[in-house]
Amino acid sequence: MNRSRVPLYTTLAVLLFFYLPIVVLVINSFNASRFGGTWDGWTLKWYAKLFTQRDIWLALKNTLIIAVGATAGSVVLGTTAAFALHRYGKSRLQRVHYSLIYTPLVVPEILMGISLLLFFVAIGAELGLFTIFLAHVTFCTSYVAMVVLARLQDFDFSIIEAAQDLGAGWWTTTWKVLLPLLAPGIAAGGLLAFTLSIDDFVISFFVAGPGSTTLPIRIYSMIKFGSPPLINALSTLLLVVTFTLVALSQRLTERRRA
Amino acid sequence: MSGRPRAPSGTEAAPPAGRVEWMVSLPSLVWLTVLFVVPTLIVFAIAFKPVSSYGGIGAGWTLETMRSLANPNYPAIIWRTLWLSAVTMALCIVLAVPAGYCIARAAPRWRRLLLLLVIVPFWTSFLIRIFAWKVLLHPEGPLKRVLVALHLVDPATTLLYNAGSVLLVMVYTFLPFAILPIYAAAEKFDFRLVEAARDLGASSLRAFWSVFLPGIRRGVMTAILVVFIPALGSYVIPDVVGGPNAEMIGNKIAQRTFVDRNLPHASALSTFLTLAVLAPMIAALGLQGRKGRQPIIEEAG
Structure with missing residues (x-):
């Protein structure tokens, strides 16, 4: 044929x-x-010129601080959320919960950006690294929850029951059986959250304050007003990092499959 | 998830099921209510507030801000946002269906490589990819030179700063989001059905249209949503490669927020955009409701 x-x-x-x-x-x-x-x-x-630009390195530092914090926060919130959604999926509470987790995934970033900005202005919060961190945890949580939830679909809950039948308590089961088995899914969710946080521009731009410039915000102002060759060099370096990360995660999943 | 009663065992007593459910649901419920639901409601509320003389939010309530959406240049921008997003979505689907099909049918070795090649742009910085096009389309840039040398375009044409360049970069940005769910659906599709249709005398076009496409319907639906909805909210793309003649709603929201400091106006525009986004979402959820509840976004992750 x-x-x-x-x-x-x-x-x-x-x-x-x-x-x-x-x-x-x-x-x-x-x-x-x-x-x-x-x-x-x-x-x-x-490239040589790039290394003399202090503000770029400062922006990178801010970005990494936020990314580490946002990853940690969203992994905790996302994992518990995924567990609740999976374990009690049929209840009315979880139906509301699911819509709450799902909606931020499709809402355009600019809407999340402006609503968080108005919220922070309304409660009188000072815009800066902390408000960016809060915003990032908010959107990363949904992604982590979805990734972990997908892994939970293949999870065999009879293992939990077996552990309980063998005398393990609720706390022991969670820490010694459930979490270690879910670790690959949680790691995948965390990696996604980290990447999304590092890459986010729109939401960060809305909730950033003076002195909390992140790398994407810096790149954006370079695109608008700066010199193209410097962005080319910076972009190439970031691309190398991305390719390495993707290759690494690919190697990891392949080895697990083998 | 069987809810069958289990004899209490072990030394630590398990808390009652209802309480455990609340305990594991509460952190994310509270967080998202405070930082997602409440902020969205604040936007809706501020859309009905007047502008104070200092550009801040005035006291009292008014319909003036919402009504002002109807006049000057808003309808043109709203219309442009809608058609650019719709055409972006259509082009993405037209390209993603054959690409998803091809990847799903490739030999396992090739499939992994092709998939990786689609995922890498998905992981690279969004700003960098837009900037790359700005360089490529620049009046002094490489693409213009090649096209002029081939006599394909007039030396006076500008490739950048128009609706066309915005459309091009939007397709570029959103295409991986369309390919992944369509590939995921195509991978689960039983291709023997296509062969059966062919054996029964269907042309390859007919088999594609009447057997394959309906088979990957769910993937196509996901692709439509994950392209169309974020496209409606585009802001950076028209900002960088569009010009004053290619502005979208997102640009106006940012302009009202950062340049004019007119927060009620920005809120009114955001309220409108939220409604525009909710309509296709509710339609999709309604369609899904009939076929059993299952996450639409799942395959895209």
Whole structure:
């Protein structure tokens, strides 16, 4: 049977579309020309210049502080939420709970940004790293809950019952049986939360205050007002980090499957 | 999850089921109520507040702010937001269905590689991907040079700062979100059904249209939602690669918030956007309600 070649060609075109801008950007980061329209030879000067920009490193520090905090907070909230949704899924409380967890996933970021800004203004909170942290925990919780919930679907609850039949109490079962078995799902959720937090621009932009510039906020102002070659160099470095992380997580899941 | 009664065992007494349910539900319920539901309600409330002379929120209540959405240039921006999001969604689905099909049918080795290639842009910084297009489409940029050299465009055309460039970058940004759920549905699809249809004399187009597409319906629905709804709220894309002639509702919200410091106006626009977002969501949940409750977003994660 001859299969149509349309899907294959579409997929190849889509991949070209995905990677063309990224490849151009990476090549341009080594281009001596300031505007990147012409090729003026290889250079590393943009990378050298990048390392002298103190505010970028400060922004990176802020980003990492928020990401670590938001990951920790959302992993706790998301995991308990997923457990509740799975274990008591049919009750009326969980139906409300599920809508609460699900809605932030689809609401556009700008709406979450403005509503949190107005909330913080209304309660008189000072905008800064802490308000960004609160905002990040809010949207990361839903993602963690969904990832852990997906893992729970394959979870065999008879193990819990077996542990209880063997005399383990409620507390012991939770800490010694349930959590270790859920660890891969929790780790996957945490990794997602960390990445989302590091990457978030829109919500952070709305709830940031003076002195709480994160890396995406810094990149945004560089895009609007700064010099393109520096962003090229910074982007290339971030892409290297992303590719490494994706490759690592891929290796981890593969080994588990083997 | 059987709720069958279990004989109490062990030394630690298990708390009653109802209390455990509240204990594990309460943290996220409280957090999301305080930081998601309450803020959303505040936006709705401020939309009905007047603007004070200092650009702050005035006292009392008014319908003036909501009514002002009807005049000057808002209808044009609202219309542009709707059509850009709808066309983005349509293009994403048209590209994602064959791509999802191709990945699902590829040999396992290739499938993993293709999937990885789709996921990587999904994990890379959203700002960087938009910036990459700004460089590519720049008047002095590489794409323009190639197109002019091939006599495909006039040297005077601008590739950047119009609705077309916004559309292009929106498709670019949202396409991975469309491919993943469609692939997830296609992977579960039994391709012997397509072969059976072909054996019974259906053309390949007919088999695709009447057998494959209905089979991956759920994935397509998810893809539509995860592209259309965030697209409605686009703000950074029109801000960076669009210009004053390609503004969307998101840009107006940000402008009213940061430039004009007119929070009631920003709230009125946000209220409108929330309603625009809720409509397709409720429609989708209604459709799903008939087929049993199951998360739509699940396959996208």
